[in-house]
Amino acid sequence: MDFNLFEITPSKYLNGLLIFIFFLIIAKIVDIFVTKTIKDAVSRTSWKFDDRIVEIIHYPLFFTILIAGILETTYYISPPMNISFYVSGVFKSLGVIIWTIALYRLTSVFMEALPAKISFFADAEKELAPLFENLTKVVIIGAAIMALLSVWNKNITPIVASAGIAGFAVAFAAKDTIANFFGGISVFMDKPYRIGDYVILDSGERGAVVAIGLRSTKMLTRDEVLISIPNSIMASSKIINQSAPKPRFRVRVPIGVAYGSDVDKVEEILIDIARGNEYVTKKPIPRVRFRSFGGYSLEFELLAWVIEPKYMGRVVHIINKEIYARFAEEGIEIPYPKMDIYMKK
The missing domain is CATH 1.20.58 (Methane Monooxygenase Hydroxylase; Chain G, domain 1)
Structure with a gap:
């Protein structure tokens, strides 16, 4: 200056x-x-x-x-x-x-x-x-x-x-903790799942993500069991996110009817049952597929989108009960494996 x-x-x-x-x-x-x-x-x-x-x-x-x-x-x-x-x-x-x-x-x-x-x-x-x-x-x-x-x-x-x-x-002594930390960073940046999503792990466990921490991810199963998985494992494993990219989830309900049944009537009843369920979405609409001629029945499959994956078990339960009641009411037989034995004297 x-x-x-x-x-x-x-x-x-x-x-x-x-x-x-x-x-x-x-x-x-x-x-x-x-x-x-x-x-x-x-x-x-x-x-x-x-x-x-x-x-x-x-x-x-x-x-x-x-x-x-x-x-x-x-x-x-x-x-x-x-x-x-x-x-x-x-x-x-x-x-x-x-x-x-x-x-x-x-x-x-x-x-x-x-x-x-x-x-x-x-x-x-x-x-x-x-x-x-x-x-x-x-x-x-x-x-x-x-x-x-x-x-x-x-x-x-x-x-x-x-x-x-x-x-x-310190880094050498805490390498597992550091691996989990960077796994957590990877989860936050890649976003394979969010809190509230229903995921299936490589090991087969299924549940809702309730917490994503820096060291581990916590998941609550349908049996109310809390599972804590290290983020290093979550970052390197295959994870199926049933809530992404949209929260809806498709359920498949297989059903067999006796040979000779009216296939159009079967399809109509199944779609009507799915449309009447409060947990099934209006769009996409429910569908029925005639899959095959089985050994003792005509094999159908009802495809319906559930509003959230957590309702999957409940929807299948309700639909199966209604199918059984409606088929009995309409006289449509649900066959089961049986064997006719002829005895010769």
Whole structure:
């Protein structure tokens, strides 16, 4: 900075005071601009978080300019080396602390705002967003500590090296936990399933996803048994999601009728039963397929879409009861395997 502009008086201390006053005026102008112009502008927007962002960076900007003025004044006055070192160190440290607090608060605001803008964070809000927030805050605090050590001319190389060795040791000891953590990240990003979806695992278990954590996914079976599966397994296994891409699920109800039955009547009754079920969707409509000529019956199959996979068992139960009642009422025989034995005398 060119100090000749401030050499108005013969006293360098008075000139130093003028330098500080100059920076104080600049700081006040910026402060007024932020509080009046920018704050008024963001208050008229629909996004509620910009007001909080301006409020957070308001004071750090003011004090940063003020600290710059103190440092420039100190440099101009040129006090003894030890005094200059400590004055510079104290005010630089103060600036680091002020901005660390501001960034710490901004992190919370951004992590609160991101779910409304980015669907990934909206899905991950309960588990993953707090983790990102905490990791970001740890990085901010770590960077602040490094900056403070650098301000006071402390050698940070041994600290960084020690941290690297410690991190490698921790990573090796907790490799399973880390594998589950990255498996959880993969699940959140790839979204093979969501909370509430009905899934079938490679091992055959079927149930609703009730929680997706960073270490494991929890699934509740129809027998009210809670299964916890590590995310490293979920990320590397084949998973059948019965609720995706749409929540409806198709059920198949096989039925055999005796030879000689009216096939058109059978089809009509089956479709009528499916349409009358409250859990069966209107679209796609139920269908009946005549599959084959069996050994002792005509093989039909009723295909109907259920509104949600969890109603599959209930729908099959209700439809089977109604088929039995309607066929008995209409005189349609449901055959069963039988053998005629003739005895010769």
